[in-house]
Structure formats: C-alpha cells, structure tokens
Amino acid sequence: MAESVQEAPLIEVSGLYKIYGPDPAPAMALLRAGHPKEEILERTGHTVGLQDINLRINRGEIFVVMGLSGSGKSTLIRHFNRLIDPTEGRIVIDGTDVMQLSQRALETFRRKRMSMVFQRFGLMPHLNVIDNVAYGLRVQGVGRAERRRRAEHWLNMVGLDGYGSQFPAQLSGGQQQRVGLARALCTDADILLMDEAFSALDPLIRSEMQDQLIALQEELHKTIVFITHDLDEALRLGDRIAILKDGVLVQEGAPADILLRPADDYVEAFVKDVNRARALTVETVMKPPACRITAATIGEALEQMRGAAGGYGYYVTDEGYQGLVLQETLEQAARRGPANALKEDLLQDVPAISPDDLLEAVIPETLDADYPLPVVDEDGGLRGELTRASLAQVLGDRAEARSSAGS
C-alpha cells in the first residue's frame, strides 16, 4: 500500500484566540500570563471563548469537534465562515487567509465554499420549504426556475419530496433539520459546517439522520466539520475528533486514539461511559501475530514455533492465511516424519475475523475460541491476532458480564 503524499490541509487554524467583550486586550494579557478563564471573567468581565487553538482539517474527512456545553464549540465553528471574528490568530482555508478577505470577497466565499447546518435549524419562518432550501441560491442570484429545480433535487435526497410548499412551522423537528441539511447541500459548497445539527432530535431520528449523513458523504466526499457533545455520535461519524475544554483543545486524534489513550481526566471522563464494543474495530485492539509459520515441512515449522509462547502459530503461504496449527499436533506429526509436508489436515478450524469488524461483532467468537483469533484482511493477508485478554482489557468488566450471560 503506497502511502499518499501528505496533502496540504483544507482548513488550517493557528494560534486562534477569541475573547468576548468590548476591550479584549487586558483579558488577553491575563490569559497569556496563564490566568484561568474564571479569574479573567471575574477581573475583566470578559469571557474567554477560545485559547490558542491549532488545528488542521483535511480534505474529504469528517472532523468532529466535541466538548461540554460552553467549551467553545460554536465559537470555533463560527470562525471558519467568520460569523465571529477572532481576537487573534490565523484561519487559512484552501490557501486563503479568511481574515484578509474584503466584505465582498467574504460573501462570495460563504456563497461558494461553505454552508452551514444549525442546531436550532435556523430556517426562515416566512419562506416555505422549497424557498428555504433554495435560499443560498437566491442569495447568489440564481434564476427562479433553476433554483426550484435544484432545491427539488435536494429535497428528494433528504426524503422530503412533496413537502415543498409547507412552512417550517408545519414540520416536525426531524423534518426541519432535513430541510436545514438540504439547504446546506443545495449550494454545492465543498465544506459543510454542522453545529450540533442533530442534538435537538430524538434518538431514533437522530441515528437515522446520522446514517443519512454517512450515506451522503460516501457519495459527495465533502469536508465536514461536525460539532456534537455526544461521544457516541462523534465516534460514529468522525474520521478525526478534537476535544475542547474551556476553550482549549485538549486532544485531537482518530476515534480509537481518543478512546484508548485519553489525554487527561477530562477526556477520560468523556469516554468512560461509551460503549467501546460498538465504537472500536478489531484493527484498533489487535496485536501482531505471535507466531507466523511459513515453512513447507513439519520440522521447519516446529523450528519456527520454538520460542513463541502459547504453543500455536498461524500458517501462512503465498496464497495468504491458511489456518492455525498447534505445537502439539506438529510434534506428533514430526514423530512420523519431520520432512513431511505441512498439510491441511493438521490445521485447526478457527474462525478468521476482519480488521474492520466492530468488537461487538466478534466478542462471541473470541470468547469461545481456545486460541487468539487470526485477523485476516480482504486479500487473505494475516494482519494480527485478537486475544481474549486484550479484548477484555479494552472492554473492561462490561464484556465479562456479557460473556457470562451469553455462554
């Protein structure tokens, strides 16, 4: 697998500070001197929104920003399209420093490059659904017929065909948010900003919307910045996750990194209650195979197995993974003739699992098997092994409870 050359990030934020209030300079000085947010609020009456944020968001990924209420998520996302101006710092999007844009250029930029979905939908109550979806196009001055045509298309895509002449107040929350999503998609902008877009929805509709977003993203390959305070949602959608606390970026990384290696207590508290079995894939917890047997004869195979703990090995040929073989079996066979070929009838029958499987799906097999399960990719290559111990360690007591109930 050829690792592609590291592309320049689509969005790059460096040294971003935001202080709310009329005169941020003194608060800035205190902040630099290391005073905490609460003290600054008390002494200057200014709220620290963000401090020293550095981020890179790549083209085509879903980047999730997570944090508790008041941690600055909305503040951060509103900097990308400059609904909020930073107190200090640089925001470069696709090579353009958005701070340097004139008012006109900024408007063009917002029209063409970015669109946004809002937590409380932000639909225009005086426009019907179709006009709401077409709002971005209307702002751009696209003709009426063209606007309608494209808005109908996106309304279809989010499953709301036929609702065009309703007004937002006549729709349910989930339907309104679909309108919000269609409106954002309708301008064909390549960056989608979603501020707690699904938080106001009930769990069922919410997971439906998540599925819909994932499906759309597979087709559209947009760059999505998604804000949520829900870790399950973050893990489900995010290619990478950033965690904010009191305006500070405390950790950034792939979902598995965040789950398995929380940077501090705050993150740990966040990830504590998550259902890891449903969030992690086999790939994130598997170990390298303890013993890989490539020999053609039984004697050589025994040679390779010496030194490996556990008394088993995975037999791999040019065609890929073949099966698991035990030291015991090999020793018996060697007594008959060490020069004999290693044949298939010596192999144990254990199920192979895929690196992309969710842990949840492989728990029963892993616990039933007497030996660690081989992790085999689509091409048949042996990628690693999943031991019962590492599974138990990652899942904690929950998996234990589940296994005793299951077997």
Add this chain to the structure above:
Amino acid sequence: MAEQSWINAFPDMDRADLLAIRKTLDSAYRAFSRQYGDAIESFFSPLLSFLIWFEKLLLATPWWLVIMVVAALAYLASRSWKLVFGVVGAFLAIGYFGMWDNTMRTMSIIIVCTLLSIAIGVPIGIMMARSQRMQAVVTPILDVMQTMPAFVYLIPVVMLLGIGKIPGVIAVVIYAVPPVIRLTNLGIRLVDREVLEASTAFGASSWQRLFGVQLPLALPTIMAGINQTIMMALAMVVIASMIGVKGLGQPVLKSITNQYFTLGLFNGLAIVALAIIFDRVFQAYARRIQKHAGDAKDG
C-alpha cells in the same frame, strides 16, 4: 415681600431673570422663524399641494364610489364579509348624519400623515436596530415626543409656519410617529439570531439580510406599530383642528366652546368609527400576511 424666608417659599429665580431667559429664547426663535420660515414653508409646499389635491379628490369623488372603494379595500385586506358590511354601514351612517365632507377631510389627512410616519419612522427604526448608539440617542427623544403635551409643540410649529394644514400635519406626525419607530426597532431586534446567522452564513449581503429576512420577519411587529400610529393620528385630529386643520375635529372644538353636546357626540362617534374601521381592516390584513406562522390558516 422680598423678606420671605426660603423655608416658607421656594427660593425661586428672580422674576426679572426668568423674564430675560424667556425673552431671549422667544426672540431667538422668532428671529429664526423670520429668517427661515419662508424657506421651510417652500420646502413643505409640495406636500401641501399633495394634501390639497388628495382632499379635493376625496371630496369630489361621489360618495357611493368612495364607499365602494373602501369596501373593496376592506375585503381585499380581510376577506371577511362581516367586516365589509360593518364598514359600509358606518360610512352610510356618517353620510346620513351630515358628516361626510368632514370625514373625507379627516381621512385624507390621516392617510397622508400615516404614509409620512411610515416613510420617516421605518428608516429611523431600521437605523436604531442597527446601531446601539442610534438607539441610545433616539429613545429619549421618542419618550419626550410621546409625553410632552401635544399643545406644547403646537406652539413652535405655529410660530414657524402659521396656522394651516402643514403645521397640522407636522404636529400629527410628531405625535404619531414614535410607535412605528419603536416597533420597527423592536421587530428587527427580535428576529431570531440563528435565522439571521443562517442568512449571513449563506453569503447574504447586509441589504439582502435587511430585505430578505429582517424586514419580513419584523413585519407583524411593524404593522402593530403602524396600527398604533393610525390610532394616535386620529386622536390628534381634534387637537390639530385648533391650528386650522379642517375635518371632524373642528365641530368637536366648536361644541366644546358652545356646549353643543350632540354635535360633539356625533362627530366624536364618527372619529371612533373611522378608528375602528382602520384598526379592524389593518389588523385583519396583518393577520393574513403572517399565514406562515402555521396556525393562522384554520381561522
């Protein structure tokens, strides 16, 4: 007498000083009006000609045509036959009791004053909504305009422009414009922040925001302001008649001085009838344009 102690009587200003102040202010204002009176008058002369033309138009139009037009407007605005019958009945009664011409005069001045108030008030309200400083400056002025007894600001207007229609219109507009300004400001400020943000996020310019989002969403509130303005203008009609505005106010004024109770009552009732007609028609219209609120259609 000069020996009175400040304990018993307020240690007030010397009469001579007070007189001096009054004299200087009055003469300064007189000088101002002598110098600029004509210029200001000629500035208002297009308005005057329009006012006269409009009044003549209403008076010259046959009564049944006026009633038909008003009834048609009432129907278009409200789609309610009940309201239309009420309007027609009220106008027939007004005409039957011999108040037709005065009612037409009053209607013409009310309509002109309302249009002027909207033309002045809405832009000021918009500016107030956009700038905190503008709001800080305008709000106390509005408070003064609304609480100052109407007679008091009749004086400088009359000193400047004499007696007649224009000073009347100015007095009525000053009295009636604050609600439009206040409610335009309020309406725009009440527009949901996220809706406005959404508009900005999609690249709307500030004009597009104003005309596409803020004004449409503030419209119900602005309409309420306009409605109040009409009511206040009607209430001002009697006072304006003191400075020569013809219409329903003059007979009322006459009946106060001559103690003609019935004459006063009839004309007063005609003003009330106009007020109710304007109010109901306008409110029905305002309700109809906010259908999108979702609950108005099952009415």
